Amino acid sequence: MKPDLDVPQLALVSFALLVCGVLVVGGATSAVAFDAFNPQWDGTSELQATAEATGTEPVIVRNTTRYDEYGANATAFVIAPTEEYTDGDIERIHAFVERGGTLVVADRDGPHGHDLLAGLGASARPVGPVLRDERHYYRDPALPIATVVDENLSDAGAETITLNYGTAIEPDGATVLAASSEYAYLDSDGSGAIADNESLASYPVVTTEAVGDGRIVTVGDPSVFINVMHERDDNRAFVAALLADADHTLVDISRAGAPPPLVAVLLIIRESLFVQTILGIGGLVLVRAGRQYISSS
Numbered sequence: 332m333k334p335d336l337d338v339p340q341l342a343l344v345s346f347a348l349l350v351c352g353v354l355v356v357g358g359a360t361s362a363v364a365f366d367a368f369n370p371q372w373d374g375t376s377e378l379q380a381t382a383e384a385t386g387t388e389p390v391i392v393r394n395t396t397r398y399d400e401y402g403a404n405a406t407a408f409v410i411a412p413t414e415e416y417t418d419g420d421i422e423r424i425h426a427f428v429e430r431g432g433t434l435v436v437a438d439r440d441g442p443h444g445h446d447l448l449a450g451l452g453a454s455a456r457p458v459g460p461v462l463r464d465e466r467h468y469y470r471d472p473a474l475p476i477a478t479v480v481d482e483n484l485s486d487a488g489a490e491t492i493t494l495n496y497g498t499a500i501e502p503d504g505a506t507v508l509a510a511s512s513e514y515a516y517l518d519s520d521g522s523g524a525i526a527d528n529e530s531l532a533s534y535p536v537v538t539t540e541a542v543g544d545g546r547i548v549t550v551g552d553p554s555v556f557i558n559v560m561h562e563r564d565d566n567r568a569f570v571a572a573l574l575a576d577a578d579h580t581l582v583d584i585s586r587a588g589a590p591p592p593l594v595a596v597l598l599i600i601r602e603s604l605f606v607q608t609i610l611g612i613g614g615l616v617l618v619r620a621g622r623q624y625i626s627s628s
Contacts, residue, residue: 497552
């Protein structure tokens with residue numbers, strides 16, 4: 332039997348399928364550091380996988396109005412925001428925390444993380460310079476291993492945290508959850524070695540403080556949550572411990588730039604009952620038209 336498609340046609344169909352595949356992958360993934368839809372080493376796509384593994388439902392927050400739907404038993408992550416939160420955004424996030432939600436803000440030296448913490452009335456702040464430890468580290472002193480000092484986190488399985496060019500936290504009254512060894516120092520001059528004006532000490536790297544019925548957790552290193560560091564058992568356990576009492580995990584991408592085009596479309600469909608209804612009606616119309624065409628042919 333002669334095949335329906337000859338070699339040139341098969342090549343054309345294969346090429347078309349390849350192009351469609353590339354467009355779909357390109358439209359659904361990102362190459363931006365810390366992005367929730369970046370599956371590469373510097374993305375944070377694994378955070379959603381860990382949330383699912385702990386039994387919590389991941390929720391992508393494209394607009395801060397989503398915070399209005401959640402409170403107690405929800406944990407939200409703001410990781411290295413690249414844009415400023417408006418006063419209205421901060422009010423919604425503040426209300427979320429006051430209702431009992433947990434907000435994790437992970438940043439090192441970005442202004443927008445600092446401004447968000449200030450707007451929420453939090454005391455703790457990342458200090459900025461890279462924290463190094465010449466004795467307790469993973470592969471490089473700029474990847475220091477900190478110890479969890481909070482019993483609730485350690486009971487939930489988190490004992491250490493590995494940083495990746497992170498910084499310390501100035502608690503200013505906040506409770507310390509994890510701290511470096513006493514051999515750590517802040518590399519203020521960026522020399523990669525301890526200078527005369529730099530001191531060895533145990534530095535806080537994660538803190539928590541109560542706001543209303545909820546809490547704000549400040550982490551001095553957004554890289555704790557990137558995929559390559561998420562492969563570290565201690566970092567994955569740390570995330571799981573943060574989610575121990577959560578039913579929903581909110582991943583805030585509202586200040587992380589635009590999501591990939593295909594993801595943006597899917598999020599719009601998922602969030603809008605009106606769009607879902609229109610698509611459903613359109614689908615029914617197409618099915619009926621197809622049946623009529625088949626029956627008449």
